[in-house]
Amino acid sequence: MRTCKEVSKLISESLDRKLPLRQRIALKMHLVLCRFCRRFRKDLQYIRGHIRQQTDDVSIYEEKLSDIARDRIQRLLDSES
């Protein structure tokens, strides 16, 4: 029987590659029995799904290019164009 720590690694890896059959079976069996690992998997899937849904949407950020950087870049563009 694999530990939760080992299984959490399989859960993570399953997001990056297709696991070998034996590991897939071990993972499935463990998940049936362990709700903490099920939660971990659910959270990871959610994080991935949420990020990919709005990957180019930066509207929630409020940071702005600083005035110094803005001027510097503008001057650079003006001088090179």
Added chain:
Amino acid sequence: MENMIEVDNKKLEPASWVEEHGDFLYRYAVSRMRNSESSEEVVQETFVAALKHIEQYQAKGTERAWLLGILKRKIIDFIRERTRTVSLSEEKIIDLPDTLFDQSGNWNKDIQSAGYTPLCSLERKDFWRILGGCLKKLPSRQADVFVLREMEDQGTATICSELEISASNLWVLLHRARLQLSNCMKMSWKLDSE
């Protein structure tokens, strides 16, 4: 048809790039690089590179999409350089995920006894703020591979060759990053709602 002609004739206007796209690109960079100085640097490099290769712009997409494509490439380059300079010893010392498990490899008691609040009930704005805060707490290499894999949607083979690490090394880093991130996000969210 008229629209298409207009698109074909669309000209790039470097003089207004900073005004039009500066903040957008900067925000995108900050969300990936987690550091304002480096972000300003890549935005500047992006504009300079765009100007240099201005003849390669094909009016298929918008000016902004074109600039974003260049920025994304610059971010990968920057992260690759940064990974080279992070000392391995620094990364080895920090092995926090072990605190999430007890000695026999089960989730530790705190995690087991904490009521489960699925992350999916997070509001969109909170999600990004909390994700950003938690990424900053990760060891830099772990955060970088997470950004490339999840935020930039790069394949594992690409990441391995860009960062010159083995696949098994990458899986270890991603595993640690995900463990800590999901835990940190839940903790921060809980603190928020208390």
